[in-house]
Amino acid sequence: MSDSIRLDKWLWAARFFKTRTLATTAVELGRILQNGQRVKPAHGVKLDDMLQIEHAEQVWEVKVLRVLEVRGSATVAQTMYQETEESAEKRAKAAQDKKYYREPGASVAGRPTKRDRRQLDFTRN
Structure with a gap:
């Protein structure tokens, strides 16, 4: 076992992403920060x-x-990291908020139809 590994490979092995390509893309887009950078x-x-x-x-x-x-396996992957308490609380709160509030336009794929537009206007009023 080495003491260092590529970031994209670690993200894939820890099961945050299904493929290394997805992990690489996320890192390149700046969605992954290591020590704040x-x-x-x-x-x-x-x-x-x-x-x-x-x-x-x-x-x-x-x-x-x-x-x-x-x-x-997933059980092995969970031993590779420890989530901070603040992060776990934020994710739990976001999941709770998402459970009780759904964005009105979330179900509309692409450009809304006339019927979709009426429903969106109705939910805003």
Whole structure:
């Protein structure tokens, strides 16, 4: 086991992304911060690094506990990091808010039809 691994490979092995390509794209778009800074996908991840991961409308702040190069089961992946308490609370609150409030235009795909527009106007009033 080495002491450093590529960031995109770690994100894939920790099961934050389904493929390394998705992880690489997220890093390149600046959705992953390592110790508060933007980095490239090939940047090394070491133990005790802090990562901020934005993916699928959720934000995780995690501390790296293990560095593995292989993608294992979900239980193994969960041992690779520890989420901060603030991050867990924020994600739980966001999930609760999303459960009780749904954006009126979220169900409309593309340009709204006349019927969709009426329903959107009705919910705003």
